[in-house]
Amino acid sequence: MKKRIELVTAVIGAGAQVTGCRFGPDALIASGIVAALRDAGHAAFHDAGRSAVRDLSCDADPAQAAQAADKMATVSAFTPRLADTVRGVVANGRFPLVLGGDHSCAVGTWSGIADAWHATGRIGLIWIDAHLDSHTPQTSDSQAPHGMPLAALLGHGAPALTDLYDWRAKLLPQHVVVIGARSYEPGEMALLQRLGVRVMDIDEVERRGLNACVAEAIDIVSRGTHGYGVTFDLDAIDPGDVSAVGSPEARGIGADAAVAALRGFAGDARLLGFELVEYNPELDDAARRGAAVCRELVMAALGTDATAGAPPHAAAGYAPLAA
Numbered sequence: 001m002k003k004r005i006e007l008v009t010a011v012i013g014a015g016a017q018v019t020g021c022r023f024g025p026d027a028l029i030a031s032g033i034v035a036a037l038r039d040a041g042h043a044a045f046h047d048a049g050r051s052a053v054r055d056l057s058c059d060a061d062p063a064q065a066a067q068a069a070d071k072m073a074t075v076s077a078f079t080p081r082l083a084d085t086v087r088g089v090v091a092n093g094r095f096p097l098v099l100g101g102d103h104s105c106a107v108g109t110w111s112g113i114a115d116a117w118h119a120t121g122r123i124g125l126i127w128i129d130a131h132l133d134s135h136t137p138q139t140s141d142s143q144a145p146h147g148m149p150l151a152a153l154l155g156h157g158a159p160a161l162t163d164l165y166d167w168r169a170k171l172l173p174q175h176v177v178v179i180g181a182r183s184y185e186p187g188e189m190a191l192l193q194r195l196g197v198r199v200m201d202i203d204e205v206e207r208r209g210l211n212a213c214v215a216e217a218i219d220i221v222s223r224g225t226h227g228y229g230v231t232f233d234l235d236a237i238d239p240g241d242v243s244a245v246g247s248p249e250a251r252g253i254g255a256d257a258a259v260a261a262l263r264g265f266a267g268d269a270r271l272l273g274f275e276l277v278e279y280n281p282e283l284d285d286a287a288r289r290g291a292a293v294c295r296e297l298v299m300a301a302l303g304t305d306a307t308a309g310a311p312p313h314a315a316a317g318y319a320p321l322a323a
């Protein structure tokens with residue numbers, strides 16, 4: 001059974017310091033990712049109206065990008081819109097594939113998915129990233145919201161990000177694994193360690209291999225949960241393979257190794273959603289290598305023979321969509 005995939009575009013860059021990743025979702029759609037999923041046998045679609053959530057503040061006011069207070073206000077306004085859209089996708093029995101955008105969009109994506117499944121149980125999350133994204137406003141020097149989404153999902157940070165749907169801690173620490181971290185501040189690692197989140201840093205990835213880390217991560221995030229999601233920050237990849245990110249960090253995961261490891265998710269019915277963020281087409285090379293790697297990562301993770309998860313519940317307020 002193939003997945004019924006709805007691609008949701010999270011068009012936002014205001015959460016980052018380099019905001020060109022707001023062009024990433026549309027560039028990936030234009031690169032043919034929907035057709036590629038269909039060719040792989042999935043029922044995939046993207047509705048440029050209903051399944052696109054857009055923040056255009058950076059276009060309207062370039063100076064906005066530099067102003068921390070405005071960034072948080074912008075992200076706080078965007079997040080519930082994205083959450084509601086993604087929640088609706090799940091409630092309609094579709095598999096959400098979210099294309100960012102800066103990583104602040106993860107708060108909307110996983111709050112929406114967590115709430116959609118909340119009647120059934122908890123979700124787990126595998127966070128693949130060069131960074132920990134676990135700042136709170138108290139620990140962040142830059143105040144950039146894309147450095148805060150994991151903390152917010154764990155219930156720490158600005159209430160506008162932690163309290164969507166009037167409940168906090170969309171993720172429990174024992175249901176979260178971070179893979180590939182190599183650049184972070186002490187405050188965010190201190191939070192994750194205090195909470196007991198399993199962090200597989202780049203040293204561990206290099207020592208054990210990414211496949212082994214992913215396999216253990218699936219085991220952890222599946223334990224006691226209804227299923228799990230994956231959020232993949234493109235900056236997890238080594239800058240030598242992909243330059244098209246706003247916060248590159250040396251000594252990353254090889255693109256080929258990442259594609260191979262993501263095949264570990266294909267066909268796993270416990271996979272409830274997939275998110276790919278931080279692709280910045282303004283920083284891509286002439287051959288569009290970054291976009292190509294993004295497509296390969298998505299295709300590897302979703303595979304060609306995966307089964308769709310059952311709809312969580314016939315949620316009130318979500319009319320069934322025509323196929």
Ligand SMILES: [Mn+2]
Nearest residue numbers: 103129133233
């Ligand atoms: Mn990130």
